[in-house]
Amino acid sequence: MGALSIAELARGAGVGVETVRYYQRRGLLPDPRPQQSGTRGIRHYGPDDTRRLRFIRAAKAAGFTLEEVAELLALDRSEDRARAREMARARIALLDARIGELQQARQALSRLAKECAAGDAGPCPIIAAFESAPA
Amino acid sequence: MGALSIAELARGAGVGVETVRYYQRRGLLPDPRPQQSGTRGIRHYGPDDTRRLRFIRAAKAAGFTLEEVAELLALDRSEDRARAREMARARIALLDARIGELQQARQALSRLAKECAAGDAGPCPIIAAFESAPA
DNA sequence: ATTGACTCCGTACCATGCTACGGAGGGTAT
DNA sequence: ATACCCTCCGTAGCATGGTACGGAGTCAAT
Secondary structure, eight states, X not given: OOOBOHHHHHHHHTOOHHHHXXXXXXXXXXXXXXXXXXXXXXXXXXXXXXXXXXXXHHHHHTTOOHHHHHHHHHHHTSXXXXXXXXHHHHHHHHHHHHHHHHHHHHHXXXXXXXXXXXXXXXXXXXXHHTTTOOO | OOOBOHHHHHXXXXXXXXXXXXXXXXXXXXXXXXXXXXXXXXXXXXXXXXXXXXXXXXXXXXXXXXXXXXXHHHHHTSSOHHHHHHHHHHHHXXXXXXXXXXXXXXXXXXXXXXXXXXTOOSOOOHHHHTTTSOX
16 A cells, blocks of 8 residues: 655645644644554555645635635535535636736836836836736 | 824724734834933824825735834835845746645635535545645 | 814734744654 | 664744824814
8 A cells, every 4th residue: 555654645745744744733634643452653645634734735826725625525425515615716817806906017017127128228118017017 | 284193003904003003013114212302202193104004014925024014114115126126026926836736726615615515415525625726 | 171083102902824943852864 | 771863742933014002292272
């Protein structure tokens, strides 16, 4: 069986050991301690843990907080489809807003880069470049 | 002349008074203290301060840290066009990466919402919905 | 001249998400 | 069996970006 050490688990998802332990404390990953007294000591991890850890990274990249990630993980095993859809929809709306914001910012910066082209002397109108882009 | 109080300045940019004072401490906005001893006391603000404050919000929305915002504000009055262009270009690259990431996350969520449509029973495959989207 | 709202200022506190430290014990290669 | 590295665990610290508090002082209106 693919029994990974905590270091291997961490490496497999591109995080540090301390981060894994932090997620355990936060309840995002199964905590070693609840094991029966017979199994106490060094814990080993399987593919499920890796999937779970990777999901955490992906969800975080999507802008979910760790608290929301915890809820999503709980929902994954629950029957509450409505709640899951709701969270997805709400996050999609937020993502659309954020993507638009970033695209506006990108425009402002590219305007700035153009106006600030090589050759000309003097300062660039940095503040002005953002004026038509209300945050 | 349009002499604003700190509260009016803050309201005009959609932030709180404490945030304005925080930015002053961080050096992003002119700090009242350096005024000559004769002018000490309550400070008033003009349109330039409002523009500056709004710029801070916009730049923050673009993903700049406050430290970078401080540098941008300094650059706005400097002659270092190369540095300004460099910062703009680097940030555009980061923005493109981030926008792509968010779009991938959006896809995963919209896949999730579809698979988790109303009517069906049982849990939704939340973790699985992100599996093809490496963060 | 007193009230009440606002300002100034320092300092403390908060949430989020890690990251580091230190000591005790386990596992393994030599 | 002796290193040596890894694990476990609690606790502490850090970076970012604020937010809150409390005591003065200031200002305008009544």
